[in-house]
Amino acid sequence: MPEIIVTTREGEQQAVVFSPGASLMQSICEGGLDELLALCGGVCSCATCHVHVDEEFFDRLEPVSEDEDGLLSGSGHRRKNSRLSCQVRMTDDLDGMRVTIAPED
Numbered sequence: 001m002p003e004i005i006v007t008t009r010e011g012e013q014q015a016v017v018f019s020p021g022a023s024l025m026q027s028i029c030e031g032g033l034d035e036l037l038a039l040c041g042g043v044c045s046c047a048t049c050h051v052h053v054d055e056e057f058f059d060r061l062e063p064v065s066e067d068e069d070g071l072l073s074g075s076g077h078r079r080k081n082s083r084l085s086c087q088v089r090m091t092d093d094l095d096g097m098r099v100t101i102a103p104e105d
């Protein structure tokens, strides 16, 4: 099974197995990490699923939508490798990607 490595806000790393087709947010939450609040349930309206993605993998992701871009612009922790994890669809070629949960705004 493909997996990603998630770094928590405390700096702990955890391997999380994912199913291709799931969102990155679902994968992180189902992997047992509860600090990603994902308050809107994945409909791109809360930004509490903000993560920083391994730059090596960033270009393999689907582009940021206008809605996602608008929400990320409201974050004080936006970086060029920021994504809302509910908007990232997992695929086999993301196996090994490293993701860091962004600080809370």
Ligand code: FES
Binding pocket: 025, 037, 038, 039, 040, 041, 042, 043, 044, 045, 046, 047, 048, 049, 084, 085, 086, 087
């Ligand atoms: S879960 Fe709300 S924007 Fe991603």
